[in-house]
Amino acid sequence: MKSAIIIDTSTLVAFVDKSDDFHQWTVEQWKKLHPPLFTCEAVVAESCFLLQNVYGGENAILSLLELEVVKIPFHLNEDVTAIKLLMKQYQAVPMSLADACLVRMSELIRGSSVFTLDSDFRIYRQYTNQIIPVVMPE
Numbered sequence: 001m002k003s004a005i006i007i008d009t010s011t012l013v014a015f016v017d018k019s020d021d022f023h024q025w026t027v028e029q030w031k032k033l034h035p036p037l038f039t040c041e042a043v044v045a046e047s048c049f050l051l052q053n054v055y056g057g058e059n060a061i062l063s064l065l066e067l068e069v070v071k072i073p074f075h076l077n078e079d080v081t082a083i084k085l086l087m088k089q090y091q092a093v094p095m096s097l098a099d100a101c102l103v104r105m106s107e108l109i110r111g112s113s114v115f116t117l118d119s120d121f122r123i124y125r126q127y128t129n130q131i132i133p134v135v136m137p138e
Contacts, residue, residue, distance in 0.1 A: 010117035
């Protein structure tokens, strides 16, 4: 895959945590991707929280950033109004801050796909009504 990839918490956690049910699938998909992958600080925070009891989990996430395999081009303070609107629009789902940031990133990074295990990304839309391209299990 040569398009820009935006990575979600679910796939970051599955990539690092060998006991995750989707670890192998995520590793196989990761091999097809071309770094850097893009994310937001909310995803990094969620991932570190979920991996706090996995030996080396938080360090693995931070190492991906340090090695620039994963980059954070998104600045919440620049898009807070759009994020608030997205979270309001999808409050019935509900939409997390991290998911809202990734949807906004998918609008800002043209031609990108979201690498996720979260089926909510089949519900969310770019620009209110456009399907977000995803890399996820069938």
